Amino acid sequence: MTTDNRFSQELREERDEQQTGTLSEVITGPVSDWASDFSHAAPEWAADPFPIQDDLRQRCPVAHTERFGGAWLPTRYDDVASIAYDTERFSSRAIIISNFRPSLDLAPVGGSPPISSDPPFHHDARKLLLPAFTKTAISRYEESTRAYCNSLIDALDTSDEKGVVDAAQDYAKYIPMRVIGDMLGLPQQDTALFAQFVEAVLGTIDLPPEERGERLSPLFDYLYDQVRDHVDNPRNDLTTHLINAELYGQKLGPEHVVGTIVLLLIAGIDTTWSAIGASLWHLAGHPADRERLVASPDALSTAMEEFLRAYAPVTMARLVKEDMRFGDVDMKAEDWILLSFPAANRDPAHFDQADQVVIDRAANRHAAFGLGIHRCLGSHLARMELRVALEVWLSRIPEFSLADPSAVTWSTGQIRGPRALPLRIS
């Protein structure tokens, strides 16, 4: 038996020097016109993107910006769907918009397969992961998730004499961190670290690449350490599964293994944290919906789908492969597409009362988990976590309200959810 040295520090440092790509000019500052200068990094977008999206859908359904080296923003459901389905003309080589476009050589694998992969490689890489994320496979984690949610409620610090807790920081955030950490076989005492990693990946899109690299380096140091530990001590978890997995008769390259672990860790945390937080934010501000769910827990099945539709946390990106005509606009090769599933989900052409939260909505063909081949791999995990988190919260804390609506803050960028959510619980 030969030693598995795919993950050695020496090999990693050699590869680090090979990272190439294209930089675009950094344009920041206030948005002048959302139709021609949009920025999803703008504070008004974070605070409330829906009026902006509704306005654009009416007057300029495929908006443009020169920022990030050029990007387009479709806001109609049909346009979002057609781009999501068109993997011939739109690449997933990078799915988070920044001023850095990774080298074309990175396709079809991309930096974090399979989300960054294009066909035909995409499906082969995805197939390695699908069985671990089926509804049945995920159901094994429900009991421990429920116990963990209860322990978070037990630990809430209610010493504040006003009875105020931060449901985003002290509850919603920890649930996906713990569950995905357990699935990957990462030590439970490291859970709090993961939030820093998420911030390093998603909160640094406007930084120059070298600085961004420095911010990301602790994440990769940590994961390479964890992977090496799993090579030495194999376990029944996703990390060992990826180390042993084979594609086309060969073990996966180290970038593939670690890139996928980064994906599972990051994509699983910010997103579900946002979904749980946005749902609690809605219920805190809508007492009739809250009382209804407390009285009729069965109504949660439609209510949570409606929260996913109305407050869809995830927007993805694509890169235009070649100059092309899309509807009334001319897209250029390497233009970004900001693929806004949240905007699609509020298109009145597809949803009655699209701008209203209707917790009994029976027909809800929303796109919160994406459309087409990149359907969120973790959707069954996210749904389980969201349902259990809301069930436990509503049964333990049936009465709660926004302590100070103006103190609620929302994350900026492609993943949107409450990051400060002070709730009065007594």
Next chain:
Amino acid sequence: MKVQIDSDRCQGHGRCYDLAPELFGADDDGYGQALGDGIVPPGQEQGARLAAANCPESAVIILEET
């Protein structure tokens, strides 16, 4: 009434087997499958329609008998 899954469209969202587990199941990768021959027993038509109305990929096909 009979139900089918269009496997070219299905991406494994699982809405069909969430909403109508008596009519749909999942394969080992989580893609939806009509159970048995897909014939909808009398009284279960509502589950079939609900599954179709909630599939993001419009992969649930309902064949109505006339």
